[in-house]
Amino acid sequence: DGGITQSPKYLFRKEGQNVTLSCEQNLNHDAMYWYRQDPGQGLRLIYYSQIVNDFQKGDIAEGYSVSREKKESFPLTVTSAQKNPTAFYLCASSTGQGAGVSEQFFGPGTRLTVL
C-alpha cells in the first residue's frame, strides 16, 4: 500500500537533547513537508522540500533542522535550541506538480513530549 509512515508514534526527550523524527513515503512524491500542531493553533509549517537536496524554511523553522538526501525520506531534527518542542508533528507529501498544491497526503504523526 502506498502512503506515508512516521516513526516513532510517541517520543520522549529530556531537555537539552536533540531528537530526530522519521518520515518516509512511497508515493513517489517530489514535495515533502513538516508541520507542527498545537491545541487551538492548527498546523504551522516548519520546513518543506520541493525536490531532493533542496529545502526551505517555513513559518517556525527556528530550533529545527531537516535533510532531503533521498526522494522518499525527509527526517526532522528537533534541536535543543527549540524552547518549547512538546507538540504533535505531522509529515506530508504532494506531487509537487503545477502552480499550486493540489493535495497533500499526511502521515499518522509523532507526539513529542519533553520531560
Added chain:
Amino acid sequence: AQSVTQLDSQVPVFEEAPVELRCNYSSSVSVYLFWYVQYPNQGLQLLLKYLSGSTLVESINGFEAEFNKSQTSFHLRKPSVHISDTAEYFCAVSDTGRRALTFGSGTRLQVQP
C-alpha cells in the same frame, strides 16, 4: 501572506441535525481550497477540495462545501450529522507562492446523541 480564519473553535450539535463549519481566507490571487478531517491522535485526511470548475464540491460521506469568491469563503456543510462525524476539521488554502498549504486553527465538531 495568505491566511485562513475558522471562526468557530468548537461546534456542538445533536445527531441528525444540520451543521455548518465556517472558513474564510485572504488572498489576492486564485487559490485552491481544502477541508481536512482529523480523528484523535491521527493524521489529517482529505475531505474535499476545490481546484476549479463547479463552486460546489461534495465528499463521499455527505459533506459539501461551496467556494464563494466574492466573500472569500469556503464553508463546510452537512444536512444531517452522525456520531461518527465527531472530529476536528481544518480548512486550508494552497499558497501558490511557496507551494505549501496554509491551515486555519481548526473547528472541533462534537456530535451528541
